[in-house]
Amino acid sequence: MKLKLFVLIFGVVAILGCSDGETKKQLVELKIELEETKTELNVCSAELAEIKNTAQNRFIRAKKYLFDNNLTDAKSEFVGIIENFKGTNDAKTASKEITKINNTIKRRKLVAERKKALGYKILKPTTRVKYGDLSLRFDKIWKGKRWSFDFYGDRYFLRDAQRGYKHILARVSITSKSNDPSLPSISVYQMSNGELILLGTLDYKFRRWKDYGSYLGNYADYGNDFAHSKTVPFNCGLELSEDNLKNGTVYVVLKKQGCFNRVKNDYGNPEVAYKKSLCSPKHILKVEDFDTDYLLLKKL
Numbered sequence: 001m002k003l004k005l006f007v008l009i010f011g012v013v014a015i016l017g018c019s020d021g022e023t024k025k026q027l028v029e030l031k032i033e034l035e036e037t038k039t040e041l042n043v044c045s046a047e048l049a050e051i052k053n054t055a056q057n058r059f060i061r062a063k064k065y066l067f068d069n070n071l072t073d074a075k076s077e078f079v080g081i082i083e084n085f086k087g088t089n090d091a092k093t094a095s096k097e098i099t100k101i102n103n104t105i106k107r108r109k110l111v112a113e114r115k116k117a118l119g120y121k122i123l124k125p126t127t128r129v130k131y132g133d134l135s136l137r138f139d140k141i142w143k144g145k146r147w148s149f150d151f152y153g154d155r156y157f158l159r160d161a162q163r164g165y166k167h168i169l170a171r172v173s174i175t176s177k178s179n180d181p182s183l184p185s186i187s188v189y190q191m192s193n194g195e196l197i198l199l200g201t202l203d204y205k206f207r208r209w210k211d212y213g214s215y216l217g218n219y220a221d222y223g224n225d226f227a228h229s230k231t232v233p234f235n236c237g238l239e240l241s242e243d244n245l246k247n248g249t250v251y252v253v254l255k256k257q258g259c260f261n262r263v264k265n266d267y268g269n270p271e272v273a274y275k276k277s278l279c280s281p282k283h284i285l286k287v288e289d290f291d292t293d294y295l296l297l298k299k300l
Helices: 002-016 024-052 055-067 071-084 089-122 212-216 287-291
Strands: 128-131 134-144 146-152 155-160 165-176 183-192 195-201 203-206 231-241 250-264 272-276 294-299
Touching: 055 071, 055 089, 071 089, 128 250, 134 183, 134 294, 146 165, 146 203, 146 212, 146 231, 165 183, 165 250, 183 231, 195 231, 195 250, 203 272, 287 294
Parallel strands: none
Antiparallel strands: 128 134, 134 165, 146 155, 165 231, 183 195, 183 250, 203 231, 250 272, 250 294
């Protein structure tokens, strides 16, 4: 339709630029056809607008807005259905949807007010975390002087904290759908002047090996390889000053993002380990951060 209109306009312009030998009749005919085409275009535009605003299409748009968590525009679409299709089942359905949206808005407002009043007290610790391809089960999170890991047989490796220091320790089993997942950061924060300040991030160590030979890398231990085992156990730890730990409540927090990747060590044992990549947790956490990327594991 637009192409036709363009051709007609071009024809009129061409005639106007022609010599006196061109008849006025052609010009008149083209003008009439141009007006008819404009009328058709207006009718088509009106029909298209009507199609776009049928109850069915409004419902489709409203559902998309709801999926995108855009309650304002979703409500506007439902209001349009009620105003244009009064007394129909579509209007009744739209009215119910508006009630749901209003209840959601009211509930979110109450949650926001409660969060503002309680601050970090609203956070609830969890021992089980699921996000993406990963599921984590924390068996224990505690302070301790000794961090033990890399068990094999009746032997193991340990790292004792220096005088005046303690470890923040976590015993966790991680299940992955991926054969080579990135593991999340488990970080320690401390409450200071109403804010959570980052103290550091725990390192990952394998909890056990099949035997000393697999620890040395003489042969593979499939129990410590997600490519062969769905679940791998870890003992995690971070050494911190006892003076720092006494200055306020300690929060152990997980960031739902891959931060540690499996690498091969150039020297030392074991041959493989999980090392921290470029990903890093925020230095200061606000309560709102726990709505999306962060989870409280434990307060110490």
